[in-house]
Amino acid sequence: MESSFSFGVILAVLASLIIVANAVVAVAVLLLIHKNDGVGLCFTLNLAVADTLIGVAISGMVTDHFSSSDQATQKTMCSLRMAFVTSSAAASVLTVMLIAFDRYLAIKQPLRYLQIMNGFVAGACIAGLWLVSYLIGFLPLGFSVFRQKTYQGPCSFFAVFRPCFVLTLSFTGFFPALLLFVFFYCDMLKIASKHSQQIRKMEHPGALAGAYQSPRMPRDFKAVRTVSVLIGNFTLSWTPFLITSIVQVACQNCCLYLVLEQYLWLLGLGNSLFNPLIYAYWQKEVRQQLYHMVLGVKKGLTSFLLLLSARSGGPQRPRESSCHIITVSHSELDD
Numbered sequence: 001m002e003s004s005f006s007f008g009v010i011l012a013v014l015a016s017l018i019i020v021a022n023a024v025v026a027v028a029v030l031l032l033i034h035k036n037d038g039v040g041l042c043f044t045l046n047l048a049v050a051d052t053l054i055g056v057a058i059s060g061m062v063t064d065h066f067s068s069s070d071q072a073t074q075k076t077m078c079s080l081r082m083a084f085v086t087s088s089a090a091a092s093v094l095t096v097m098l099i100a101f102d103r104y105l106a107i108k109q110p111l112r113y114l115q116i117m118n119g120f121v122a123g124a125c126i127a128g129l130w131l132v133s134y135l136i137g138f139l140p141l142g143f144s145v146f147r148q149k150t151y152q153g154p155c156s157f158f159a160v161f162r163p164c165f166v167l168t169l170s171f172t173g174f175f176p177a178l179l180l181f182v183f184f185y186c187d188m189l190k191i192a193s194k195h196s197q198q199i200r201k202m203e204h205p206g207a208l209a210g211a212y213q214s215p216r217m218p219r220d221f222k223a224v225r226t227v228s229v230l231i232g233n234f235t236l237s238w239t240p241f242l243i244t245s246i247v248q249v250a251c252q253n254c255c256l257y258l259v260l261e262q263y264l265w266l267l268g269l270g271n272s273l274f275n276p277l278i279y280a281y282w283q284k285e286v287r288q289q290l291y292h293m294v295l296g297v298k299k300g301l302t303s304f305l306l307l308l309s310a311r312s313g314g315p316q317r318p319r320e321s322s323c324h325i326i327t328v329s330h331s332e333l334d335d
Helices: 002-036 039-059 062-066 075-108 119-137 163-202 216-250 257-269 271-282 284-312 316-334
Strands: none
Touching: 002 039, 002 062, 002 257, 002 271, 002 284, 039 075, 039 119, 039 271, 075 119, 075 163, 075 216, 075 271, 163 216, 216 257, 216 271, 257 271, 271 284
C-alpha cells in the first residue's frame, strides 16, 4: 500500500509538470503562429497538445493508487484509460517523426518546401497522425490476444495489456521510426556538410575570405541539431522500456513487471516532459516568445500590486482633498 501511494505521488508530480510545461509552450507557439503563420509551428503545437494529453491521461491514474485495493478501477475503465495513454504517447512519437521529416524536407527541397508543405498538407498529416495514434492505442480492445486474462488493481499498463502488445509496437513502430530518424539525421548532416564545402570553394583568399556567408548554413546546422536532440531524447526515453518488455516476452519466468511499470514506463512518459524543455531551450523563436510572456506576466503582476497598493491607501486621499477644499472655501469666504 505504501509503495502504491509513493507511486501515486510520483505520477501526480509528473502529470502536473507535463501539463504545465506543455501548456506554456502551446500558448507560446500559438502566439508565434498568430504572428508568423508558419506551417512547421503547427507540428510543434501538435506535439505540445499530444504531450499535454499524456499528462491528463496519467493524472487519472493518481486516485487509483491513493485508494484502497477494494476500490480499484474496474478492468474496462482501466483498459480505456491505458488505451488513451498509449494513443497520446503514439501521437507524441509520430509528431516528433513529423517534425523531423518537416525539417528534413526544408533542407532537402528548400525551393519547393512551401509548395509541398502547405496548410492543407500539414492539416492532413496531423489528422492522419491522430487517426493512426488512436488505432494503435485502442488495438488491444479489439484483439483479445493483447489483453490480460485476469485483472488485479491498481490500474497499470501491464495490469490490462500483455507484453506481446509492446512487442508488436516495437517491431512495427518504434524500431522502424528509430531507423527513419537516423536516416533523416545522416542525410541532413550530409547536406549541411556539402553546403559547408560549397562555401569554402566560393570564398576567396585574402580580404574576401570570410566575407561571404551563406544564410542557409546556420539554419541547416540548427535543424540537424534539433533533430539530433529529438532522436536522443526519443531513444533514451523509450528504448529501455521496450527492450525490457521484449525480454519479458522472451522469458516467461522472469518477473520484470515492477521494473517496467514503476521505473521504465515512467522514463518513457518523461519524454513528454523533455519535449517542451527541448523546444523552450533549443528553438530560438519559442525561447524568445516565452521570454516576452514572462515579461508580460511580470508587468501585469507589477501593475496589479500597484493597484492594490493604491486601493489600500485610497481612503486617506479623499480626506486630504476634502480638507483642502474646505480650506480654500474658508479663504474665499474671508476674502
